[in-house]
Amino acid sequence: MRPRSWPSWVGAALAIGWLAGGCVTPTTPAPPPPDRAVQIRAIVIAWLDCDECVDGELAAVVKVGDAAVPSLAAALREGLAPGRLEGLRRHLEESYTRLGDKSAKSRASKDVYVQRYTDNLLALHQVRAAIALSSIGGPDARRALEDAQNAPYRDDVKQSIKAALARLAKP
Numbered sequence: 001m002r003p004r005s006w007p008s009w010v011g012a013a014l015a016i017g018w019l020a021g022g023c024v025t026p027t028t029p030a031p032p033p034p035d036r037a038v039q040i041r042a043i044v045i046a047w048l049d050c051d052e053c054v055d056g057e058l059a060a061v062v063k064v065g066d067a068a069v070p071s072l073a074a075a076l077r078e079g080l081a082p083g084r085l086e087g088l089r090r091h092l093e094e095s096y097t098r099l100g101d102k103s104a105k106s107r108a109s110k111d112v113y114v115q116r117y118t119d120n121l122l123a124l125h126q127v128r129a130a131i132a133l134s135s136i137g138g139p140d141a142r143r144a145l146e147d148a149q150n151a152p153y154r155d156d157v158k159q160s161i162k163a164a165l166a167r168l169a170k171p
Helices: 008-019 034-049 057-078 082-099 110-136 139-148 155-169
Strands: none
Touching: 034 057, 034 110, 057 110, 057 139, 082 110, 110 139, 110 155, 139 155
8 A cells, every 4th residue: 555645736836846946835825926916915005094994994904814914014014115105205295385384383394294294104004004913813913913012113003013912812
């Protein structure tokens, strides 16, 4: 009697992965196809950017599941993409200029104004990333939250990460 082994396609997949220089194991998930990756990123951004968040944005991210974790972990760790951050800064500078001289003495300088709103949006994205990671759950989401636990975030972001980890600990 022959010993039981993996199907031949598993061996072939491992060999192809090894030959291609990758580290492929039966448990390593393949990255999504490019069009699906773009769709996943759009779903994550819709959650991070929503104003009132009443159109099921979080539920859509949770439905994507583990495939959304890398984008959420990056949002938690790095915040806004550099191009997005630059666009936000320009928008805030224009907004400040449009405010004109209305109560100029009571307003913050343009630099302080831009920094304050940029920091707030960054923190909002990080808080929402933590919420989504805890809603998805699983080892990768937990690892992203645990890695973020000791990073130098604002207090509100730190509290959100702590709360997200606590939600994951509940059965």
